[in-house]
Amino acid sequence: MKRSIITSVCTVLCLSGVMSSAQQANQPDQVQELRHQLLQLRETFERAEREHRQQIDALQKQIEALRQSKPQPASTPLQALPEPGAASSIPPTPGIEKQGWSPADPIRIGGGRAYMDIGLVGTFAVGGSTADDIEGGTQLGGHDPNQRGFTIQGVEVNFAGAVDPYFRANANLAYLLDSEGESSFELEEAWMETIALPANLQVRAGQYLTEFGRLNTQHPHSWSFVDVPLVNGRFLGPDGLRNPGMRVSWLAPTPFYSEVFLGVQNSQGETAYSFRNDHEGEPLFGRQVSRGQVNSIGDLLFTPRYAASFDLSDTQTVMAGASAGFGPNGSGADTDTQIYGIDLFWKWKPSNHHGGFPFVAWQTEVMLQRYQAGSTFDGSYETDGDGSYLPEETLTDWGLYSQIAWGLHKNWIAAFRCDYVTRADKADYEYVLGDDPHRLPRWRLSPNLTWFPTEFSKLRLQYNYDDREEIGVDHSVWLQLEMSLGAHAAHKF
């Protein structure tokens, strides 16, 4: 009896053991089976998802194609999509609908509303000076305050826009009144520029302000001062260096900004001041200057430039450049002018500035001019000598300005500038005809304070302390007002 019980218990135990081990042996198989099924399921699911994705992509492409073929409607607010699982979503109140234009409405042109941006900037000044020769004397710029009283420094109209996918264009027309009340209407700039050429090139062609230094390309309304620095006025002329021409620039593949420019422009005219400019019959550096003519391509004005910029830190940026201008001048048969310039710009702006304030910006430009003056035996104009022989000589003049602007608080800027221009040495003709006031040393200090009620209007109060050798000291005070209408032009750095 006992044996049979033991046997049956053992058998049961063995059987259960065998069964369980068989089950355990089965379990890997089952797991394998399950794993296999899972893999299959996943593959099927992924395949299905891919097909759905492809279908959705195809549908979206169709929608895109339809959307492109239909004319774009004016931006009307769409209803917001319903939120899955959102508790309480307030239905959106529609924004004020843009009304369709009717003939009773004025035509308002602003950024992106027409094929062209139009803006108008009017700059006016009022003030006085102890000097008797303001226009062309203490003030060298054509846009500078030019009289005791009110000056229309300039009313500038700017047109800008994309011409087509290849070019962008920009035109600037300026209306000015001189101190006599004579109007002039100038085409300051009208150029087209490529949007994207291969090899990081860019071409600009038309009438443009030469990229010489920093200030020459800036329009007067973006200056930090009421007037042009002395060195720009003396070497680049009262209206700056600008002429019809063409300019190629190349953005170098360096980790920092590095750009090379080469411009070719006409070398004659009053805006090529130190080149083939006949100065309206007035002598320059003791000689009558004639316009001469262009005999070869070498008689055009060439202006190479190199500019580089580095971010010294998150809050400081520096920009440096070197420029040169080479071209013939009208002083003699085969005389040239060379102007060299170096410009430096440093700006600090904190990472939590408000409206760009506070900031500190420091800008300096140094220029040197070598003017080959032709030989002449002059008896043709009145001097106190009678017909003196002036030999050919090279006149070297140089000058610099340095200005610092401190944006203390939103819309308030305090600035200070020092100007100095002088000649390297006294020229031969000056021994004959006397010191030339266009070459005598002079310096100027100009503190000012600017208030922008908004970015579209400005008031500026500036004091100039002028010290001109052989003339003496002069004081001037100018109050400048400016307004801007229309498209908001983006500022270059």
Next chain:
Amino acid sequence: MKPNLTLAVFAAWLSVIPLLQARLNVVATTPDFAAVAKSIGGDLVEITTLARPTEDPHFVDAKPSLILKLNRAEVLLEGGAELEAGWLPSLLAGARNPRIAAGSPGHVVCNQDVPMMETPATLDRSEGDIHARGNPHYMTDPANARIVASHLADVFCRIDPKSAETYRANLKKFLDELAVKMADWHKTLAPYQGRQMVAYHNAWPYFARRFGLKIALFLEPKPGLPPTPTHLAEVIARMKKEQVSVIFVEPYLDRRTAETVARGTGAKVIDVAYLPGGIKGTENDYIKLMDYLVTSVAKALADPAK
């Protein structure tokens, strides 16, 4: 012989670099688009942002280093609502990059299909510096972030089709997370429906509308004009009348003015930002920023006005 060999090796190495850098080069004007783009693109995109998160994005300097970034970009993300009108066009003018020129597939206008608020019927600067295409701060509404995210996923898939699956997967993950969070945020702010708050600058209409709040009182008398004593006095009077207890201030704005008003009314000033990174800890993370905003607002509104 030797210089030729080194030159050859160098040239070979240079030619391999573009292959190594297979990441899509994306440049965003502001950090909100950058954060969403990062969520969609993940490691497949290299994102650079032009405006820093703590600065006033209306007035970024058009520095030459930014021109360089645009020159090398394959995709440009911009707001499309003229927030960048003061600096982006000047950068694009020097960028010489056909991939991101206007109209190219790489030039992405992020407010496409986004319902804009406060589009003016007429343009008149006597109203202040208003934006012609509507209030540009649409990313403060997470529903608009959804639209932008889907749009960005489409763009990335179109430009980089071989990684389309990853972009779609990332988009799904982002949208799912956002949906869950939205439910939470609505729940958190549900008790404060209709409560009025004050902001320095009118950058919050989308946020207010989405969460049923009212942010219609501003320290600026008109957009872009600095607060004047007369206007602040009016604001204080209205705040007292309507029991407003919260003032929003962005990191680049004058906190002292807000604090003066707060002292006069017993209200609380809370630091807000509409750009990820404007508040420490929210860098590159849109959801984290919205989370911070919702939690701070709820906390501030929970305290009764004194």
